[in-house]
Amino acid sequence: MxxxxxxxxxxxxxxxxxxxxxxxxxxxxxxxxxxxxxxxxxxxxxxxxxxxxxxxxxxxxxxxxxxxxxxTFYNLIYRQPVGRKVILCCDSVSCWMLGSDNIKQKISDRLGIEYGGTTSDGEYTLLPIVCLGACDHAPVLMVGDELHHNVDEAQLDQILNTRAS
Amino acid sequence: MFGKFLKKSKNRNPDKPLTRNIVDGRAYATLSDYQSTGGYEGLRTAITTMDSLGVQQVVKDSELRGRGGAGFPTGLKWSFVPMGEKAPETKYFVVNADEMEPGTFKDRVLMEKDPHQLIEGMVIGSYAIRATAAYIFLRGEYHLSAERLSQAIAEAYQQGFLGKNILGSDFSLDLYLHSSAGRYICGEETALLNALEGKRAIPRAKPPFPQISGLWGKPTIVNNVETVCNLPHIFFYGVEWYAGLGRGKDQGTKLFGASGRVKNPNVWELPMGTPIREILEEHAGGMQDGYQLKGFLPGGASTDFMLPEHLDVLMDFDAIAEHGSRMGTGTMIILDDKTCPVKMVLNLEQFFSRESCGWCTPCRDGLPWVVTILEDLIAGKGQASDLELLEHQTKMMGPGNTFCALAPGAMEPLQSALKYFRGDFEKYLERPVVKEAE
CATH class of the missing domain: 1.10.10 (Arc Repressor Mutant, subunit A)
Known part of the structure; x- marks a missing residue:
């Protein structure tokens, strides 16, 4: 793509x-x-x-x-094409306790991709990531270079530009 | 010679030296902000009034212990580096800024909010071992830290705090920022050295220790960000002042944090030896309404669980160790009564399993095995012998049986959960076995 x-x-x-x-x-x-x-x-x-x-x-x-x-050892080196923005969804313990599974599911529902997948328009790739070091703002997401704190469903709308899947 | 700075700085919370330049409403401390509270004066004292061994002695006297998790005395670590005329000409000073321990969010704050503090500390540390080059090994996702540190490094060169003949001395140093690309194992000291050499981040056999043969076979010190940030203050305010900060056996202050279902998750600079209860109740504001404290990991994912009965233990390396855990990074992960400890342990083991570098068999094969057992147990497909098997794994992947500390660290929350939350594990055995499994 x-x-x-x-x-x-x-x-x-x-x-x-x-x-x-x-x-x-x-x-x-x-x-x-x-x-x-x-x-x-x-x-x-x-x-x-x-x-x-x-x-x-x-x-x-x-x-x-x-x-x-x-x-191939380092997870942030991509050896296959990725979307224009990579969504890194923290699934480590503090974010997990505060609902990161749910956030991941909402992203998957919205974009129609699972972990490792890229949207058909080449906009987004979704990947899991280890603790992003912002546990006081859990759950967190990194989209491109930008870190998003205390992510909830309403915020996902803004982050993902209210895209239909 | 620095009396006037001492007086000036006393008005600025010298009881919280590491965060004194972190001010509400200010994005970060610029070079002039940093210098207005005595920034780079600790370096000046060290480099213009002491030789390298003198600097090492001050740090030994300060009893500073590493803040990356292990708590090894910093001055002692430095003392293993060959010094003098017969020592290798090339030596390295490396800062471990690969903060990736789940539940840990302290080094990021220091780098984003006060980048010059880290750089000053690095020059002091480099001078102490006569390093010829210094590197910051920064995790790739910390973009803002990279931006602020890059700017601060450029400014430090312009001001003569880096480069040739620093502050008019015979000491010269180049400092580089290395931005990494993931993998928790990079935080392991020797794996970090391989990563910095541009290789797969696999741990190295010790001995030889990095202090003797590290980066490209040269003597190398690897210190954590927070450890290094202590150095400017030890030289600026002195060892006596530093010793007066701790409330328990350890010296200085520490960034402590709490995440999970507390009212005010955050990170705070507090005296070493602050009671856990004080951190959780006064600073974190206690549990969120409707949640009770069930347990906590005192210092990141790879530390043993502790219980509410341990709340009066001091956040001190030895005090926590006496209660079967480790202070680790000092950032606590809180387990509430509505979160299943077995599922929490599964989440932790999934992390460790994914992040195993695959180099040694117990870790590469053992961690996925633990994950499978836990998944089956939670799915109602467990058997009574599974708990014994899990206990067996904690021994098999314990200290001494693996190449590095990743798997033993992974076993800490598991072994303590089996001890403290046994009933929660057994509860899953009472469920009827699901049909499809038969």
Whole structure:
């Protein structure tokens, strides 16, 4: 979806390369920047394709296998297309006690997706996330880079732009 | 030499040094806000009047203990780093800002509201071990912390608190922000080092300890955010003042918190050794109407349950340990009487199971097994022997049987729930077995 919609050049842009190398300069070995390098690609493309992964590996003097081993370990590196906004629904203990299961269900009902799914318009991907460190405002959600506190059904309307599923 | 600052700052809650710059109605403390209460003066004292070993001695004398959960004495940890001419030239000082322990929300506050405090502490810590570079290992979801810290780092370079010849001394330091990409295991000290090297975050065998051979094989200190935030104040106000803050055996203050069905869930800076009752009743405002306190995890998901009968225990590392739990991160998760403890434990074990790095067998296979047993029990498909099996698992995944502390931590709430809430587990055995299971 996103891959086709936003088909940018399969080659990393100059800006992407510059940012990856800038991150690499923070470490005595370039491979130290593997996670941040992948995050640079994700910032521009939403996810990390095989082509992108190979180019980042080349920039960081790593093998593709090594970098993919890293990429697939970390849950916030996406190796398949995701929606324009990723909804991270906290399911850890404090949010669970205050109804995060219900919030997740409401999102699923509204968007017609389960955990791991992406809406057909490519707008949202829904994923579970560990404690977001805002337990005094449970239940919480992160949509894109934005954290939402004390989420209830009314607030979901605003957050999800009252979309019909 | 810092008498005038002492006097000035006394008007600004020196009994709450860590949060003194957190002011209602102000988004965060800017550099000038921070300096107006004596910010970077602790560093000046350390770097212009003491050598590195002198700084280490002050921290040892302060009896500061790590605030990340384990409570290891900070000065002692530092003392294992090789010093002197024969020591490796390259050394690292790393801050663990991978706050991901369920129920914990304290480091975020410190980074978002007063970013310079962390940076000043890092320069002091780096000077103490003569580190050549410092890293903040920040969890990827903390976007606001990343933004504020990046700005503060740039300002600190401009002002000469970072970079070459800090405050005119012979000490130079580069400081970088590393933004991570998930996985709870990254908070484990040695897994964090692998992550920072750009590898899969799998724990390393110890020894060698990171103080000797850490990041890229060089001597490395890893300290928690809150621990490091104590440092500027210890040098600014002095060890005697610091020792006077605690109410129990431990020194200083601590960020304590409470979440769950209390009236006012929040985080507060209070003296070490504050009684749990005071935190829950005065600060958290007691339980919400219609809910009773059934138990609590004193310091995050990986600590043993405690009961209402423990309310008068002090929030002190040793005092909590005497009652079979750990102070952990000091942010309490409250179990109310309308939440099933078995289901709460299931939620906790699902978390640990998902977050296991998969490196060692007891953790990789044992945690999903525990989850399955609990799910079956709750679904009415349990058998009496399941409780014994769960107890067996708490031993199998206990300390010494796994590669790191993740699984033993996961067993703490389970073993204490089996002890304190046995009846709630047994209640599920009384249900008729559902037909489809047969």
């Amino acid at each position: 996103r891959d086709q919609d936003m088909r940018v050049d399969s080659q990393l842009s100059e800006a992407e390369i510059a940012e990856v190398l800038e991150e690499a300069s923070h470490y005595p070995e370039k491979s130290g920047a593997s996670i941040e390098g992948l995050k640079v690609v994700q910032k521009y493309r939403g996810w990390v394709s095989n082509e992108s992964l190979k180019q980042v590996a080349d920039l960081l003097d790593m093998s593709v296998e090594e970098l993919d081993g890293v990429a």
